[in-house]
Amino acid sequence: MKKRVKVIKVVVCLLLLATFLGVSSYAAIEVKKYAVHDRERKNPPVITPAEQFGQPPSDAIVLFDGTDLSEWASDRSDVEAKWNIIENKYMEVPTKAGGIHTKKEFGNCQLHIEWRTPTGLDPKITDQKRSNSGVSFMDRYEVQVLDSYTNDNYKTNRTYADGQAAAIYGQNPPMVNACRKAGEWQNYDISFLRPLFDEEGKCIRKARITVIHNGVVVHNNLEIEGTTSHKRKARYGSPHERGRIRLQDHGNPMCFRNIWIRELPEQPYLIQD
Numbered sequence: 001m002k003k004r005v006k007v008i009k010v011v012v013c014l015l016l017l018a019t020f021l022g023v024s025s026y027a028a029i030e031v032k033k034y035a036v037h038d039r040e041r042k043n044p045p046v047i048t049p050a051e052q053f054g055q056p057p058s059d060a061i062v063l064f065d066g067t068d069l070s071e072w073a074s075d076r077s078d079v080e081a082k083w084n085i086i087e088n089k090y091m092e093v094p095t096k097a098g099g100i101h102t103k104k105e106f107g108n109c110q111l112h113i114e115w116r117t118p119t120g121l122d123p124k125i126t127d128q129k130r131s132n133s134g135v136s137f138m139d140r141y142e143v144q145v146l147d148s149y150t151n152d153n154y155k156t157n158r159t160y161a162d163g164q165a166a167a168i169y170g171q172n173p174p175m176v177n178a179c180r181k182a183g184e185w186q187n188y189d190i191s192f193l194r195p196l197f198d199e200e201g202k203c204i205r206k207a208r209i210t211v212i213h214n215g216v217v218v219h220n221n222l223e224i225e226g227t228t229s230h231k232r233k234a235r236y237g238s239p240h241e242r243g244r245i246r247l248q249d250h251g252n253p254m255c256f257r258n259i260w261i262r263e264l265p266e267q268p269y270l271i272q273d
Contacts, residue, residue: 130148
């Protein structure tokens with residue numbers, strides 16, 4: 001009898017612990033369950049959309065509007081970003097300036113960024129040397145930037161598929177190549193969902209990403225296999241909840257403009273069974 005009571009106590013304790021952990025993990029997002037079409041359910045907050053496509057909505061954080069780099073720092077000891085601002089319109093990477101990153105950290109987010117590769121490159125310069133850069137999320141997950149335009153099915157401008165423009169670098173090529181010619185402005189609209197880790201540091205939900213390149217979906221809710229690496233299979237390392245957005249310097253005079261970001265919440269399924 002005493003043994004049975006002891007077992008019951010252990011079970012009750014475990015149930016209480018599970019309940020506590022469950023409540024704690026969802027407390028921040030105030031999870032409730034609703035009936036279908038429940039009129040007690042709160043309507044979403046109202047924002048003002050942009051008047052022109054590609055411009056930031058009212059709830060966006062503007063990271064660069066052409067006028068200053070106050071939202072950015074250099075990868076070299078976190079000093080102020082040293083990239084050049086041209087005509088109060090766009091930034092350009094000067095020689096040996098190093099990469100830059102946002103001063104703020106982000107988790108789930110929507111990012112809009114416009115970029116341009118330089119003209120006048122020798123046609124013999126191909127592969128990863130042809131205007132290389134990248135956009136990284138959480139300091140870890142890179143969407144490649146590169147001059148991957150081709151009008152001859154890659155005969156004269158080819159690199160490895162998981163390293164061309166819009167690839168999740170070292171992991172997944174884009175579904176299609178939607179690149180414009182060098183010198184023409186291009187854009188990425190990216191929705192990023194951060195990974196989740198358990199108490200032991202194990203990844204229990206991989207990061208996911210949707211990438212729209214020049215209006216074309218090239219990754220659709222794709223699982224990211226882990227931290228971007230060169231010549232090494234991606235894997236998840238230590239747990240992380242937030243991180244910086246980074247723009248890389250690979251020694252090419254790349255240009256960027258109109259960069260904004262929206263922080264996104266988790267979206268649990270809240271309809272009752």
